[in-house]
Amino acid sequence: MNSPWGGTLQNSSYPVEPGLVPAVTHDAVVIVPGIMGSELYDTKTEKVIWGLANPGWLAKAWLTRTGLKPLQLTHDELAGDNGRILARRLLQTPAWSPLLRGIEPYHKLVRTIENTVAHHDAVMTFPYDWRLPVATNAHRLAKEAREHLQRWLQHPAQAAARRQAVDERPARLVFIAHSMGGLVTQAALTLSADTDLAADTRGVMTLGTPFKGSVVAANILNTVQGGPLPLPHNRLASASATMPAVHDLLPRFLCLEDGLKVRHLSPTDVADLGGDKELFKASQEFFAALERHEMPHHRPVVGIRQDTVQSMKLINGHVYASEYCFRTDSNGALKSDAHGRPLRYRVWGDGTVHRESASLKRRTIPIFAQHGALAAGRQARLVVTDFLLEDDHLGPDQAEEGIGLNVPDYVTPAKPWDCSITGSDDPAEVTCTIAATDEDWKRPIQLESIDDGKLGSKVTVPQMGLYRVTATTDYGVTVTQLVFAGPDGDTYLDD
Template sequence: MNRHGPELAKSAAGASAVIADITQDAVVIVPGIMGSELYDTVTQKTIWGLSGVSWLLKAWTRPQGLEALRLTPEELEGRTSRIKATQLMRHSSWTPYLQGFEPYTNLINAVHSCVADSAAVLEFAYDWRLPVTVNGRLLAEAARRHLTAWRLHPAHDDARRNRVDERPARLVFVAHSMGGLVTRAALDATNDSDLADDTRAVLTLGTPFYGAVKATAILNTGRGAPVPLPHRQLRSISATMPGLHDLLPQYACLIEGNNVRRLTPSDVTSIGGNAELAQAAADFHGKQAHVMLPGHWAVAGTNQATLQSLDIRDGVVHPHHHGARRHTGGDFIRDPRGGLRFYDVKGDGTVYKDSAAVGPAVTPLPLQHGAVASDRVALRAVAEILRDDEHLGPPQGTPGCGLEVPDLVAVGTPWTIALSGVDSLAGLRCEIADVAGQNSQVPKLGWGDGHIKARTTVSVPGLYRVTVRTIDGHTVTQLVLASEPGTSREVD
């Protein structure tokens, strides 16, 4: 079906016509980790991505709720036909540490509004448990097929005739989170030597090009802290996932006394990961350093409290909301006594700013990681880039606010919402509602310990969206999972 074509809209006077502002290019949407639904072809069951809060609660609070995600020995050896990725997530989801994920519906709709026909859009669902290099190869193959098919589509020629240069379509990748790493892997010339030349632009949304400390926290789940989740199972399943190891930080983040260094495979093993997968991830990132992203534009979340470094004590990860920085000469910045200086550059709550703000053009937005692909300002950037316009960044003014909420809360137990980056209650509004838009409340914001906070509680289990609107027009959101008290404890 032709969504736009060279549609003509007559003016009020009926004397002139306006061509719809659409691109002739082929667009590929690449989701992040846990952003694709997964289907087990053996059991004929969806193992990740079912709709409904009851499924989420079962998956994350029952001892066997995650077992189907464990990679089998055959899958680790490369025989990966058991699991099929069916589509991009169409509803809100949640996972510990990475917290809430908004659906890709708004992003998909924004892309469709910019293309000549729905056939110009490829939604690349993939098995995010597997190595990024494997999914990159599959994406390269899928993107080549997509571009070839679109160039043969009747709507393609109609669209290009109404563009200034009348050129044939090229590819535009719109990638969220891990999807940016998969896209970079796809554009490695070893997969398709011409794919980079056939790509006009790559837009990455919160992509951890240098990894994320939160990946270490997931591998270390339950060690040394009373996290209300099935600890042993979550930790052991995570240890089998190459995709998660590909998200480990690839920069100097491990604090040892008065020095900072990169993680080694033995470090990863000590916190619950797999040494071979960690080494493979490090090798992969090293080889990717030469891959350039054509027309790269990065959207990076800012102002959110984000883990940036860690130390390891007795096998327990102790993460920090700060990190060391280097002089231009390469040495770490130190105080007059030679001690390390630490800086908090924040980020999107999952990916710290310097890991996502990579490339010649960067748009900073005060957003949480799970919402960076659905926010209206980010989607406006997507539309402008697809239409060949130069995106000038977010509206000027104060940069929204930081939002901190717990991963998981118990029904009936009070919990805290904390804001940062704002110094006045004026114009602030906070609202909580379940993802269905029901059970809403407006908690009262006030000052406490030098920060703006609110104490609240929910009475029904479910997935809740916390929304904060600031006086400058920014909206920051995060998802919180609420379960019945005591239903998710497991002796570790």
């Protein structure tokens, strides 16, 4: 297809009438994935250690004795020698992790953005070693984003598309960041050596970024000390205890119930629940510096109405997480009842990040989606497209009516488990299915009303593997989540 400004229009999936200027941006776009969203390659063993194209790698990673060992940080890596692992590309196939649950690949988001820029060369993906501190990856992002902008400014397609812009200004950067990628982007724009990067950025859209952390990170570290749990949960805790990034995701808001008090996590608390005290101290210092700077040109997208842990108790080294949070008034005093008992609020979230952590400001764009699928969903991709095309801030979109999806993160083949839908008690209003991600197996889930505003069903899967549950309303809202099926108990597979 010929572009109105000459040459070939690469985003040709959208028909353009002769003489009609296509809806594209002339800016440079950087896509920053979330934790576990990048493929990791071990340069010493010459093996991919996270994110193979064959879905069978998940069973080997979580259910064999040595499957996660390459992900553990060595003493050299903790000291700053990061040459062993190379992040080669964004995740190509669905992945799964205990507690974090499903992680969908980013190809739909990438394709959407490629169809909204003047040329595919305007898009840069930023795979990174998500085990490392946010600060480490932020410095690299700042350098590579600057180089990407400089290349794009010299591109003939930028010069041609620029002439169609309202003020014909040179291209600037736009960051689209999912989950932890938003923290990496925030640090790159505010704490890196490139002090002009923020000024050269037109906008930042974050999708489910835990700006204040997540109680899920405490659950991840604590499973090593918990009771009888599936093997993958204990494997993740052992690996995560060495990862600075997981400590960067620990909650930094009032979350710990201690009698009639609610307080922040302390380094001692983190050590008690199974984390590393020194890694948490370093994380606290980093975020104290980060929070002194405002995120430039920020538009947060948040997942809503999904059951999400928001607070916790720590009893004898065990984390007991709850789906309610606490609030303070304008002078920082905890909101309490007449008897001094802290008031509890349920604000939901995306299943991993509660809504109040996913934004630095009050104004958000709410979307009904689970955390790992947020960037891949149709609603988010429409919002991203609109953000890329706008010249001025027009205000956030409003979410329509929606539903929540609740499934276990780990199940056993042939054993029934509960699937529930919140936000509707009419089975005719919601269609639900379960399908294997790596083979031609798909079944409907027959829902029935089980409570006011809630639907449910018992579900079984035939064998080990990764499955996707999809719930769709008759008014167009779709929510998905990945479920991993493996053996019961502490059963290892052969390496």
